[in-house]
Amino acid sequence: xxxxxxxxxxxxxxxxxxxxxxxxxxxxxxxxxxxxxxxxxxxxxxxxxxxxxxxxxxxxxxxxxxxxxxxxxxxxxxxxxxxxxxxxxxxxxxxxxxxxxxxxxxxxxxxxxxxxxxxxxxxxxxxxxxxxxxxxxxxxxxxxxxxxxxxxxxxxxxxxxxxxxxxxxxxxxxxxxxxxxxxxxxxxxxxxxxxxxxxxxxxxxxxxxxxxxxxxxxxxxxxxxxxxxxxxxxxxxxxxxxxxxxxxxxxxxxxxxxxxxxxxxxxxxxxxxxxxxxxxxxxxxxxxxxxxxxxxxxxxxxxxxxxxxxxxxxxxxxxxxxxxxxxxxxxxxxxxxxxxxxxxxxxxxxxxxxxxxxxxxxxxxxxxxxxxxxxxxxxxxxxxxxxxxxxxxxxxxxxxxxxxxxxxxxxxxxxxxxxxxxxxxxxxxxxxxxxxxxxxxxxxxxxxxxxxxxxxxxxxxxxxxxxxxxxxxxxxxxxxxxxxxxxxxxxxxxxxxxxxxxxxxxxxxxxxxxxxxxxxxxxxxxxxxx
Amino acid sequence: xxxxxxxxxxxxxxxxxxxxxxxxxxxxxxxxxxxxxxxxxxxxxxxxxxxxxxxxxxxxxxxxxxxxxxxxxxxxxxxxxxxxxxxxxxxxxxxxxxxxxxxxxxxxxxxxxxxxxxxxxxxxxxxxxxxxxxxxxxxxxxxxxxxxxxxxxxxxxxxxxxxxxxxxxxxxxxxxxxxxxxxxxxxxxxxxxxxxxxxxxxxxxxxxxxxxxxxxxxxxxxxxxxxxxxxxxxxxxxxxxxxxxxxxxxxxxxxxxxxxxxxxxxxxxxxxxxxxxxxxxxxxxxxxxxxxxxxxxxxxxxxxxxxxx
Numbered sequence: 014x015x016x017x018x019x020x021x022x023x024x025x026x027x028x029x030x031x032x033x034x035x036x037x038x039x040x041x042x043x044x045x046x047x048x049x050x051x052x053x054x055x056x057x058x059x060x061x062x063x064x065x066x067x068x069x070x071x072x073x074x075x076x077x078x079x080x081x082x083x084x085x086x087x088x089x090x091x092x093x094x095x096x097x098x099x100x101x102x103x104x105x106x107x108x109x110x111x112x113x114x115x116x117x118x119x120x121x122x123x124x125x126x127x128x129x130x131x132x133x134x135x136x137x138x139x140x141x142x143x144x145x146x147x148x149x150x151x152x153x154x155x156x157x158x159x160x161x162x163x164x165x166x167x168x169x170x171x172x173x174x175x176x177x178x179x180x181x182x183x184x185x186x187x188x189x190x191x192x193x194x195x196x197x198x199x200x201x202x203x204x205x206x207x208x209x210x211x212x213x214x215x216x217x218x219x220x221x222x223x224x225x226x227x228x229x230x231x232x233x234x235x236x237x238x239x240x241x242x243x244x245x246x247x248x249x250x251x252x253x254x255x256x257x258x259x260x261x262x263x264x265x266x267x268x269x270x271x272x273x274x275x276x277x278x279x280x281x282x283x284x285x286x287x288x289x290x291x292x293x294x295x296x297x298x299x300x301x302x303x304x305x306x307x308x309x310x311x312x313x314x315x316x317x318x319x320x321x322x323x324x325x326x327x328x329x330x331x332x333x334x335x336x337x338x339x340x341x342x343x344x345x346x347x348x349x350x351x352x353x354x355x356x357x358x359x360x361x362x363x364x365x366x367x368x369x370x371x372x373x374x375x376x377x378x379x380x381x382x383x384x385x386x387x388x389x390x391x392x393x394x395x396x397x398x399x400x401x402x403x404x405x406x407x408x409x410x411x412x413x414x415x416x417x418x419x420x421x422x423x424x425x426x427x428x429x430x431x432x433x434x435x436x437x438x439x440x441x442x443x444x445x446x447x448x449x450x451x452x453x454x455x456x457x458x459x460x461x462x463x464x465x466x467x468x469x470x471x472x473x474x475x476x477x478x479x480x481x482x483x484x485x486x487x488x489x490x491x492x493x494x495x496x497x498x499x500x501x502x503x504x505x506x507x508x509x510x511x512x513x514x515x516x517x518x519x520x521x522x523x524x525x526x527x528x529x530x531x532x533x534x535x536x537x538x539x540x541x542x543x
Numbered sequence: 544x545x546x547x548x549x550x551x552x553x554x555x556x557x558x559x560x561x562x563x564x565x566x567x568x569x570x571x572x573x574x575x576x577x578x579x580x581x582x583x584x585x586x587x588x589x590x591x592x593x594x595x596x597x598x599x600x601x602x603x604x605x606x607x608x609x610x611x612x613x614x615x616x617x618x619x620x621x622x623x624x625x626x627x628x629x630x631x632x633x634x635x636x637x638x639x640x641x642x643x644x645x646x647x648x649x650x651x652x653x654x655x656x657x658x659x660x661x662x663x664x665x666x667x668x669x670x671x672x673x674x675x676x677x678x679x680x681x682x683x684x685x686x687x688x689x690x691x692x693x694x695x696x697x698x699x700x701x702x703x704x705x706x707x708x709x710x711x712x713x714x715x716x717x718x719x720x721x722x723x724x725x726x727x728x729x730x731x732x733x734x735x736x737x738x739x740x741x742x743x744x745x746x747x748x749x750x751x752x753x754x755x756x757x758x759x760x761x762x763x764x765x766x767x768x769x770x771x772x773x774x775x776x777x778x779x780x781x782x783x784x785x786x787x788x789x790x791x792x793x794x795x796x797x798x799x800x801x802x803x804x805x806x807x808x809x810x811x812x813x814x815x816x817x818x819x820x821x822x823x824x825x826x827x828x829x830x831x832x833x834x835x836x837x838x839x840x841x842x843x844x845x846x847x848x849x850x851x852x
Contacts, residue, residue, distance in 0.1 A: 067708075067797075071807065073626045079581075153594045154582030206627045223626060224636025225799030227709075251708055251797040255692055260707040260797070263699045417810040421579035425588070451585055464587045 062244030064523065064541060067251040067266040071226030075218060076207040077195055078152045083515075083532030084270045086441075088248050091230060091536040093195035093212035096123060096142065097188050103294070103350055103443030103530060105188045109137055109196060109213065112175075118183040118485050121165070125174040132217040132233045137196055139176045143167035144199035151204030157193045160447050162482060183483045185490060189442045215241040215537045226250030242540035258518075261286060267523050267541075270532065272516040273389045274335030285521045292339055292348045293515045294530045295439045296448065297388045298507035299381070299398060302433065303455075304426045304468035310374035311432060317505035319368030320377075323405040324398060324509040325360040333393045334511065341510035344453065344501040348512075348530055351445035351494040355502035358509055365405045375406055382412040383435030384420045388513060391435055398509065425463035433508055434467060441531055445494055446482055453501050454478045474500055551836065555829045559822065563615075566821045567608060570814055577812040581624050598624060598814075611818070620822065621815030625807070630819035634801060638823065640710060641800035644792075645785035647716055648723035653778060656728045660735025661762060667740050676733070683729035691722045691795035708797035719796040723789055727781055734777050738770030745769075771842040779835035783828035 068084050075092045077085070090098065097113055100106035107113055112124035129137040149157065150164045158164075165178035165187060178187060201210045208223060215238060216230035230246040251257045251266070258276050260266040262283060272280070272288075280286050301317055310316045326340055342354045369375045381399065383391055392413060399409035412431070414420040422428040424436075440448040454475045455465025477497035484490035515532040522542045528534050578594035579586070586594075595601045599610065614621065620631040659675060666672045682690075698718060699707035706715040742748060743766050751765055752758075788802020801820055808816035839846040 073628075079627070153597055154578070154586055154590060156583030156585065159583060159585045208628055222636050222799075223628065224633040224804070225640070227799065249709055249797065250799070252803065253794045253797070256695065256708050256795055256797050259692075259695045259700055263703050263707045265699075265707050265709075265711070415810070417575045417580045417812045419574050419576065419579070421576065421582075421584065421586070421591075424584070462588045466585075 060245065061543075062541065063247055064243050064245070064536075064539060065247040065249060065265065065267045067249050067257045067260055067269045068226065069252065069254070069257070069269075069271045071250040071252075072228065072248055073223050073226065074206045074208055075212070075221075075228070076197075076210075077157070077193065078149055078206045079155055086531070086533040087270075087536060088228070088230070088246070089195065090214065090533070091216040091246065092214045092218060093197060094214050095192050095195050096125075097192045098535075099189065099192050099443050099529065099531060100535075101527070101529070103348070105192060113188050113191070115185065115187075115485065116177070119180050120168075121178045121187050123176055123178060124172070126237070127174065129213055129237045130235060131198060131211040131213050132235055133211055134235050135198065135211075137213050138199070139167060139169055139173070140199045141196050141202070142176065142194075144202045145194050145196050148202045148204045149194055152206075157441075159451065160193070160442055161190055162450075183485050185483070185485045185487075186442065186444055186446060189444060190447075193441065213237065216246060219245070238537070241537045243536065246536060261518055261520065264520060266520075268517060268519045268526065270515075270517045272518055274337035277337065277516055277518070278335060280518050287519055287521060289517045289519065289526055289528045290337075290514045291528055292346065292530055293513050293532060294346055294349060294441070294443060295437050295513055295532075296341060296346050296510060297338070297435070297437045297513060298341070298510035299433050300436050300467050300507050301505075302426075302431055302467055303465075303470065303506075305432075310372070310377060311379075313372060313374075314503070314505045315368065316372050316374045316377075317508070319365050319372060319374070320402065320405075320407065320508055321358055321505060322361045322365035322368065323402050323407070324358060325401055326358045326509055326511070327360065329394060329397055329509070330511060333397050334390055334513075337389060337516060338511040338513045341507075341512055344498050344506065345440065345445045345448040346512045346530075349440055349445040349448060350443055351491055352448075353445075353495045353498050355499050362401075362405050369405060369407070377407045378410070379407060379432040380410045380412060380430070381433045381435065382414065382420070382423060382431045384414045384416060386416060387435050388437050395435055424467065426468060427463065436467075437513075443531065445498070446478070446490075449478050449494070449497065449501075450482065453497075453506070469506060471500075471504060474504070548837075551833055555826075555833060558829055559825055562825050563818065563822055564608075566818055567611060567814075568604075570809075570812070570817050571604065571607075573812075575812045577624055577814060580810075580812045600814075615822075620819040623808075623816040623819075624813045625811045625816065626813075630813075630815040631823075633816060634804065634819050634823050637799055637801045637804050640798060641786060641788055641802070641824075643710075643716065644719055644723065644789070644798060644800060645782055647720045648727070648785060649778060649782045651720055651724040652727040652731055652781070655724065656731035657735055657767075657774070659728070660732040661739055661767065663732060663736040664739030664743060664766075665762070667736070672736075679729035679732050682725040685725070687722055687726060687789070687791045688795060690725055691718070691792055694718045694722060695795065710798070715796075719792050719798050722792050722795070723785065730781070731774070731777060735767075735770060735774060738773055739766050742766035742769045768842070772839055772846075775835055775838055775842060779831055783831040786827045786831065787824045 072085050072088060075089050077089050094108050096108060096110040097105045098108050109126055109129050110123050111126040114122055116122040125137055146164055162184055163180050165180045168177040168179050170176055197207060197210055215233055215236045217233045218228060219231035220229040228248040232241055232244055251260060254273060254276050257269045258279055261269050277288060280288060301311055305312045330336060330338055330340060340357060342357050343352055344355060345352050347354055381395055383395060395411050399411055402409050419428050423431060438448060438452055452466045453469055455470040456475050457470060459465045460468060460470050474497055481490050481493035481497060484493055515528055515530060517528050519526055524540050524542055525538045526534050527538050577598060578591045582590060582594055599607060623630045623633050626633045663672045663675050695707055695718060698705045705717050706712055709715055748761060748765060751761055788800050790802035790806055793800045793803040801824055805817060805820045808820060
């Protein structure tokens with residue numbers, strides 16, 4: 014049978030234009046259809062038992078080998094746990110271990126808590142601790158690793174739950190240091206930041222999009238401890254502060270942390286929003302460059318002291334930092350365990366001018382540098398300080414670096430000459446000792462590879478810190494630490510310093526956040542009302 | 544036609560290759576050290592050397608480039624330094640969000656700006672047209688950051704009817720879409736207005752009108768049909784640009800698109816991630832342009848692809 018159409022010479026077949034049309038449509042559908050089909054749909058609105066956190070930085074992993082910023086710790090610890098943790102007052106508290114004590118100067122005896130298990134029900138073992146320590150030890154560029162004078166070795170004992178952590182030299186702060194080593198099943202642990210895997214914490218990962226920094230944590234039904242009050246915790250990355258503030262005000266976010274003074278001011282007094290603040294453990298200093306030639310005025314501690322008199326710290330804290338920081342009264346934050354007050358910065362410009370003249374440094378020209386975002390209001394602080402120094406005849410050139418730039422090279426004295434750097438240094442262990450070791454324990458040997466912090470090399474001070482670090486007697490260690498801090502203060506390492514407060518805003522329905530000085534908190538304590 | 548298509552595909556591959564080469568070189572010439580950005584601030588020089596070795600940055604530039612091309616051919620775009628995951632996966636985590644926003648913003652732009660342009664053409668040189676012009680240009684002149692924050696404050700805080708950030712519900716798409724679309728309205732509506740004014744004054748329109756063609760058909764089929772080529776070109780170009788991300792809007796609305804990802808990658812000197820983002824978004828943008836070109840003969844029968852006029 015033949016159709017009429019087929020016989021009709023005027024009925025178009027597949028025309029060139031038709032082919033083109035269908036080809037273009039097909040191509041277009043292929044090009045856009047695929048991605049559109051994969052388009053992320055909405056992630057869903059939070060339920061009444063859901064706490065939503067808005068983080069300032071993207072949480073790329075729930076492992077802390079490399080990615081360890083304050084708020085990240087809060088979330089990471091809800092999934093993966095350590096043998097210990099830092100609790101209120103920055104005191105160590107047992108978590109996976111029910112015993113953690115120094116039984117020899119170079120050995121700590123640890124016993125795993127009975128019944129501790131991962132989210133899949135498998136038990137936490139000594140092998141997991143051993144593997145975790147080795148994996149952390151193999152990671153390049155880790156900040157945590159720098160806190161350990163040496164990584165302990167695991168020595169097994171006859172009891173399957175008990176082991177010893179052995180070091181070559183005494184490490185009397187090991188219970189605090191181990192709070193940073195998160196335990197993962199040995200066969201799943203790798204010397205890199207883990208993107209997936211199990212933890213023993215009260216929450217397990219229900220959904221994760223590490224690229225977008227979004228996670229949904231659900232209550233771990235096999236959690237070995239008390240059932241956590243929250244059903245779900247949602248973690249979102251909201252980089253822009255004004256957006257975080259709006260999202261908190263609208264109730265979309267429940268908790269936002271690491272607020273700037275401006276944001277805190279906007280949120281103060283708003284109905285349904287509460288602020289929590291406390292002293293932090295990060296010290297921010299305008300640190301001198303200690304790599305200056307001996308005949309340079311800044312190599313003279315009297316000149317460094319004279320310059321410090323030019324700075325009106327109170328005005329900076331009040332007017333520039335809007336009371337979001339406390340004055341620095343030592344060489345490390347004084348709320349750290351082992352920290353002591355060593356003095357304070359006094360504003361006396363007349364004295365600054367006179368002393369500078371007396372020491373032949375009345376016509377100084379200095380270069381200040383810092384990286385954007387090193388601390389809240391960094392540029393304003395630096396400009397104000399430059400202005401104050403101008404009042405005593407010191408001319409300052411400001412040099413600001415963008416994140417990712419070459420600042421490390423400059424810090425290490427490889428980028429060029431500078432005089433003062435705006436720098437923040439954290440102490441996630443809650444100890445003065447680790448802060449002192451990181452900043453003031455420079456030696457000539459370290460300086461050869463430019464590892465001494467800003468070139469700060471004072472052999473007596475380095476020796477004093479070293480002695481304190483291996484002192485197993487608590488009282489004696491505190492005494493040694495106090496003496497060394499006083500000695501550091503007398504070297505006038507910084508032009509000025511302050512301790513930023515931890516600042517967190519929460520919706521009224523969120524209770525018992527218990528913000529720690531480390532700017533993190535225990536999610537198992539948090540509960541929602543209403 | 545197949546020859547034309549092949550030639551255009553060849554050109555596209557060459558464009559992507561040249562773009563990648565330029566990006567590969569430029570990011571390495573820019574100040575900054577990925578090892579320093581990756582490591583703790585207290586990292587020793589030795590440690591930095593080890594990290595550079597781990598990333599393969601201790602090899603000569605030409606060797607690095609060769610390895611990059613070899614891996615690229617085998618589909619490996621490298622591992623992101625900051626995400627510790629394959630760079631391709633990280634970009635693909637974010638790309639759907641960017642495409643969602645781009646598609647919805649372009650759809651809103653076309654739905655609003657085309658009728659508006661037609662309306663303006665039919666009322667050319669009247670006060671009402673002037674008013675519409677002022678409105679669209681005001682929208683275009685407002686910084687997107689400001690527009691976004693104002694919309695947020697208005698519709699997420701003062702009248703809390705829409706979500707403030709992210710993509711937690713379909714409502715979350717509304718404010719970012721409007722913010723992006725507002726910037727496009729002036730461009731597209733003015734272009735439509737110009738083309739339509741010319742078309743409506745053309746002899747064929749007069750002839751059609753004299754033959755009794757209805758005004759509606761005259762405007763929407765005859766005149767708009769003849770204005771379609773420049774309109775599709777402009778919309779296609781804007782769409783391709785949006786695929787590269789709208790950084791400011793993404794930041795304001797915490798929209799996890801590729802724009803903010805590439806900013807972060809630049810800050811952390813995450814070379815594999817920068818390169819992967821550029822490769823994927825550039826390929827998509829070029830593909831869109833190619834599709835636009837293929838649409839021309841459909842819109843205007845006088846166009847013959849691959850043949851000189």
